[in-house]
Amino acid sequence: MDTDTMARDDTARKPARSTGDARLEEHFEARIAEGEFIEPKDWMPEHYRKTLVRQISQHAHSEYVGMLPEGNWITRAPTLKRKAILLAKVQDEAGHGLYLYCAAETLDASRDRMLAALHSGQAKYSSIFNYPTLTWADVGTIGWLVDGAAIMNQVPICRCSYGPYARAMIRICREESFHQRQGFDSLLVMMQQGTQAQKAMVQDAVNRWWWPSVMMFGPPDDQSPNSAQSMRWGIKRISNDELRQKFIDAAVEQAKVLGVTLPDPELKWNEERQHYDFGRIDWDEFWRVVNGNGPCNRERLAACVNAWDDGAWVREAALAHERKQQVQEAA
Numbered sequence: 001m002d003t004d005t006m007a008r009d010d011t012a013r014k015p016a017r018s019t020g021d022a023r024l025e026e027h028f029e030a031r032i033a034e035g036e037f038i039e040p041k042d043w044m045p046e047h048y049r050k051t052l053v054r055q056i057s058q059h060a061h062s063e064y065v066g067m068l069p070e071g072n073w074i075t076r077a078p079t080l081k082r083k084a085i086l087l088a089k090v091q092d093e094a095g096h097g098l099y100l101y102c103a104a105e106t107l108d109a110s111r112d113r114m115l116a117a118l119h120s121g122q123a124k125y126s127s128i129f130n131y132p133t134l135t136w137a138d139v140g141t142i143g144w145l146v147d148g149a150a151i152m153n154q155v156p157i158c159r160c161s162y163g164p165y166a167r168a169m170i171r172i173c174r175e176e177s178f179h180q181r182q183g184f185d186s187l188l189v190m191m192q193q194g195t196q197a198q199k200a201m202v203q204d205a206v207n208r209w210w211w212p213s214v215m216m217f218g219p220p221d222d223q224s225p226n227s228a229q230s231m232r233w234g235i236k237r238i239s240n241d242e243l244r245q246k247f248i249d250a251a252v253e254q255a256k257v258l259g260v261t262l263p264d265p266e267l268k269w270n271e272e273r274q275h276y277d278f279g280r281i282d283w284d285e286f287w288r289v290v291n292g293n294g295p296c297n298r299e300r301l302a303a304c305v306n307a308w309d310d311g312a313w314v315r316e317a318a319l320a321h322e323r324k325q326q327v328q329e330a331a
């Protein structure tokens with residue numbers, strides 16, 4: 001089910017744009033231009049609402065699916081400290097998913113429908129979570145690179161024009177910052193105090209996660225169908241390519257501190273641009289993964305569907321409890 005289907009039922013019956021609508025739209029655009037937040041009960045163009053439901057629900061799904069690659073390592077974390085950190089991190093991702101589903105619900109999106117779209121494979125979620133976590137070093141590398149990329153992308157969303165999304169992102173970004181730092185710290189310990197085998201394991205993980213992390217920011221600006229309108233509406237503040245460049249510039253310096261090599265021979269400081277140049281991104285791989293054919297897409301979806309089915313009794317119990325309370329209150 002796509003976001004259009006999730007939209008309010010009245011959309012299809014909407015009459016052609018009236019003078020009243022034009023005035024409302026003008027007022028809305030003026031508020032956006034003034035940098036005001038748009039709140040759930042404010043008038044908004046239908047396309048603005050749908051764009052937000054699309055992005056926020058995909059973002060929520062990403063947080064939710066994002067628990068799986070690392071959750072895989074909770075029982076195998078090497079020390080009690082690393083296990084406690086990883087548990088907290090994975091729980092944070094669940095919390096982020098919940099804030100974001102709530103933010104989408106303020107736009108009349110139904111949570112059941114959003115989840116049905118995820119479970120049927122129709123909804124998108126971040127490409128990055130369709131790669132396997134083969135070794136313990138993958139957990140640190142996800143923290144450093146994947147959460148690092150997520151922060152780069154998400155800090156500007158704290159200034160998104162839609163109030164509930166912007167406010168949810170403030171807390172999410174604080175937690176993501178901890179996620180990035182714990183990953184970097186875990187890798188630094190292995191690179192500075194580890195055996196040769198541990199250092200090689202870190203380098204191998206970096207080799208596998210680098211390009212998928214660079215792809216996370218989405219297609220190049222000139223091939224991004226949603227960017228122009230989302231930028232005009234202040235949903236997106238910084239473009240896919242600009243964020244990707246900022247991420248690469250920061251990661252190159254961090255890689256030097258860690259003592260790892262990024263797997264791109266074309267990475268080179270460009271004095272004129274004041275940025276690092278980088279090699280060609282394999283966009284065929286990106287679209288393969290986005291379209292459901294990455295290394296772990298099927299496994300990830302199956303895990304989500306199983307978790308949903310296993311949780312049926314919890315939902316039933318919660319509803320039974322709610323009904324009981326209503327009866328008691330009415331008595």
Ligand code: 3HC
Binds near residue numbers: 066125217226230
């Ligand atoms: N993975 C999967 N799909 C992607 C993608 C990616 N990395 N990048 C882009 N796409 C999809 C878009 O969703 C869009 O599909 P649609 O039109 O069918 O909905 C299509 O590719 C074209 O891309 P656009 O650039 O036109 O799309 P957007 O303007 O929506 O930009 C985005 C894409 C930059 C990902 C933007 O939606 C965004 O900033 N979203 C919020 C942040 C987010 O969702 N992050 C995901 C990672 S969350 C995370 O990492 C959790 C952390 O704990 C690790």
